[in-house]
Amino acid sequence: MAPMIATHGLHKRYGATHVLAGVDLAADDGTVLALLGPNGAGKTTLVNVLATLLRPDAGRALVGGYDVVREPQRARTVFSLTGQYAAVDDLLTGRENLRLMARLAHLPAATGRRRADELLDAFGLADAADRLVRTYSGGMRRRLDLAVSLLTRPRVIFLDEPTTGLDPRSRGDLWAVVRDVVAGGATVLLTTQYLEEADALADRVAVLDRGTVIAEGTAAELKRRVGPAHLELELADGSVRRLPTDGSVPDARRLLAEVEAAGLPVAHWRLATPTLDDVFLTLTGGAHGATAPALEEVPA
Amino acid sequence: MTGATLTPRPGAVVGRAPLGGWALADTRALIGRTLRRSLRTPDTLLMGIALPVIIMAMFVYVFGGAIDTGMAYVDYVVPGIVLLCAGYGASTTAVGVASDMTSGLMNRFRSLPMRPAAALTGHVVESMVRNAVSTVLVVLVAYAAGFRPVAGPGAWLATAALVGAYVLALTWIAVCMGIVASSPEAASAFSFAIMFLPYVSSAFVQPETMPRVLELVARYQPVTPVTDTVRAWLTGAGEARPWVALAWCAGLFLAARVGAVVLFRRRTR
Ligand SMILES: Nc1ncnc2c1ncn2[C@@H]1O[C@H](COP(=O)(O)OP(=O)(O)OP(=O)(O)O)[C@@H](O)[C@H]1O
Ligand SMILES: [Mg+2]
Numbered sequence: 001m002a003p004m005i006a007t008h009g010l011h012k013r014y015g016a017t018h019v020l021a022g023v024d025l026a027a028d029d030g031t032v033l034a035l036l037g038p039n040g041a042g043k044t045t046l047v048n049v050l051a052t053l054l055r056p057d058a059g060r061a062l063v064g065g066y067d068v069v070r071e072p073q074r075a076r077t078v079f080s081l082t083g084q085y086a087a088v089d090d091l092l093t094g095r096e097n098l099r100l101m102a103r104l105a106h107l108p109a110a111t112g113r114r115r116a117d118e119l120l121d122a123f124g125l126a127d128a129a130d131r132l133v134r135t136y137s138g139g140m141r142r143r144l145d146l147a148v149s150l151l152t153r154p155r156v157i158f159l160d161e162p163t164t165g166l167d168p169r170s171r172g173d174l175w176a177v178v179r180d181v182v183a184g185g186a187t188v189l190l191t192t193q194y195l196e197e198a199d200a201l202a203d204r205v206a207v208l209d210r211g212t213v214i215a216e217g218t219a220a221e222l223k224r225r226v227g228p229a230h231l232e233l234e235l236a237d238g239s240v241r242r243l244p245t246d247g248s249v250p251d252a253r254r255l256l257a258e259v260e261a262a263g264l265p266v267a268h269w270r271l272a273t274p275t276l277d278d279v280f281l282t283l284t285g286g287a288h289g290a291t292a293p294a295l296e297e298v299p300a
Numbered sequence: 301m302t303g304a305t306l307t308p309r310p311g312a313v314v315g316r317a318p319l320g321g322w323a324l325a326d327t328r329a330l331i332g333r334t335l336r337r338s339l340r341t342p343d344t345l346l347m348g349i350a351l352p353v354i355i356m357a358m359f360v361y362v363f364g365g366a367i368d369t370g371m372a373y374v375d376y377v378v379p380g381i382v383l384l385c386a387g388y389g390a391s392t393t394a395v396g397v398a399s400d401m402t403s404g405l406m407n408r409f410r411s412l413p414m415r416p417a418a419a420l421t422g423h424v425v426e427s428m429v430r431n432a433v434s435t436v437l438v439v440l441v442a443y444a445a446g447f448r449p450v451a452g453p454g455a456w457l458a459t460a461a462l463v464g465a466y467v468l469a470l471t472w473i474a475v476c477m478g479i480v481a482s483s484p485e486a487a488s489a490f491s492f493a494i495m496f497l498p499y500v501s502s503a504f505v506q507p508e509t510m511p512r513v514l515e516l517v518a519r520y521q522p523v524t525p526v527t528d529t530v531r532a533w534l535t536g537a538g539e540a541r542p543w544v545a546l547a548w549c550a551g552l553f554l555a556a557r558v559g560a561v562v563l564f565r566r567r568t569r
Contacts, residue, residue: 048407051407051411052410052411053407053410053411053568073413076411076412076413077413079411080411081407081408081411083404083407083408084404085403085404086404087403087404087405087407087408088405089333089337089405091336091337091340091341092333092336092337096336100329100330100332100333101408101412103325103326103329104326104329104330104409104412104414105412105413105414106322106325106413106414132340148408
């Protein structure tokens with residue numbers, strides 16, 4: 001089966017900056033691909049290339065089988081984009097925004113009106129439907145933005161950092177939406193800075209760093225490479241030690257016993273699950289003062 | 301969340317192309333959008349009227365007595381103020397375009413199977429409508445201030461057409477500014493720049509009374525022939541130069557129209 005989203009050797013430069021340096025990605029139909037990367041990794045640039053907003057300097061990108069450079073108009077009937085910043089008109093109401101975008105997406109008029117109402121309901125915006133978006137909270141704007149991108153029931157959905165800036169509840173709601181659309185058969189590419197989010201949603205995760213994919217696989221595979229968790233010890237002098245663990249009770253107990261036996265002056269401790277930072281440091285082999293020294297090396 | 305609401309459709313369901321094609325339908329939808337926005341930001345319209353009214357009061361009642369133009373000063377100055385108002389009103393389009401360009405809305409438009417430049421057309425049409433309203437109001441205020449035009453219906457129509465051409469040209473220049481501006485705030489500086497153009501023209505004083513350099517600037521810039529022509533048509537004073545005025549408007553319009561396409565392409569690559 002041909003993938004719904006595919007890139008081959010994508011390059012994009014801005015002057016001397018090589019923002020995309022040969023990106024190869026693929027997402028199968030009905031799956032979620034998470035693109036994990038820090039600020040400036042090139043996530044938005046990649047999404048913009050896929051969404052036909054930006055021309056790559058080299059390489060190919062296919063969405064729903066359509067080449068985004070050669071057949072942008074066809075590609076645009078397949079996907080929808082929810083950008084990093086909500087793209088809604090502040091001076092229109094929520095309902096007007098949806099109806100306008102439905103017209104511009106060339107939905108039949110009656111379908112457009114019906115979809116607008118359905119989505120306002122589905123996203124809990126029915127009560128605010130006839131208020132100007134200017135009066136919406138940040139979370140409401142994001143929900144409206146997402147609703148707009150679902151108007152056409154797109155086969156492919158690009159979400160650029162959809163949960164950055166959302167409170168935990170809204171984040172949970174958004175995750176539910178992503179699961180719903182995927183259960184319905186859509187393919188989702190989402191960018192995120194949180195491993196946790198990739199873990200919760202994605203079938204496959206690609207880690208992007210300075211324009212290249214430095215790792216790709218299931219969330220479980222990635223985490224295995226990092227070590228699933230570590231014990232974080234904050235010592236009395238304020239320094240931090242991190243001890244790798246598999247997160248199981250026996251292993252944590254064993255480590256804590258060792259710490260106690262070594263007589264370390266621990267002020268606080270906690271079990272920390274891997275963060276993007278950890279994946280990152282491991283994958284880039286970056287030296288980091290706090291990366292798990294063996295217990296023996298810890299000065300008493 | 302209801303699963304059915306979110307389920308993707310099997311194939312592309314698009315409506316049948318309407319009469320006149322999608323381009324026309326997109327443009328109509330986006331004109332509706334900008335007109336709505338216009339009604340919801342009455343301050344833009346109010347500013348476009350309040351400003352010329354204040355300027356009119358200043359010039360007619362404060363400076364007017366000291367300026368000798370060989371005719372009632374109110375009759376001399378009103379055409380210039382009408383154009384000043386229209387120019388200012390047209391230039392505020394730069395802000396609307398810049399906010400679309402920088403807010404992500406333009407990216408959304410571009411990710412849809414529509415012609416994104418239709419959004420620009422929406423702003424232009426809104427500017428034409430808004431300026432038609434504000435210009436009429438300014439003329440009414442001028443009438444209250446003692447402006448007594450002698451024009452017949454033909455001259456009024458011709459005046460409306462010329463002012464329309466002037467607004468159209470300036471609006472497209474404003475669109476260009478909105479496209480290149482890095483923010484709506486930067487774009488709004490443009491509307492102030494446009495405000496100063498009429499001061500160095502025949503709008504308020506006769507160019508002959510200016511220092512030599514300014515007189516040349518005044519003589520060979522677009523506001524002067526447009527003002528002179530409108531003044532001659534409405535009050536019968538001075539010399540109408542409709543062809544020079546129209547040539548300026550047409551030239552500026554064409555340059556700005558082409559410029560907008562080129563700049564838009566470059567900005568959205
Ligand atoms: N138009 C542009 N001109 C010059 N440089 C750009 C441009 N757009 C992006 N860049 C650069 O490209 C790099 C990647 O940017 P991009 O927005 O794709 O990153 P990102 O992964 O989305 O980051 P973030 O998490 O902050 O959204 C950055 O270094 C950025 O400065
Ligand atoms: Mg980004």
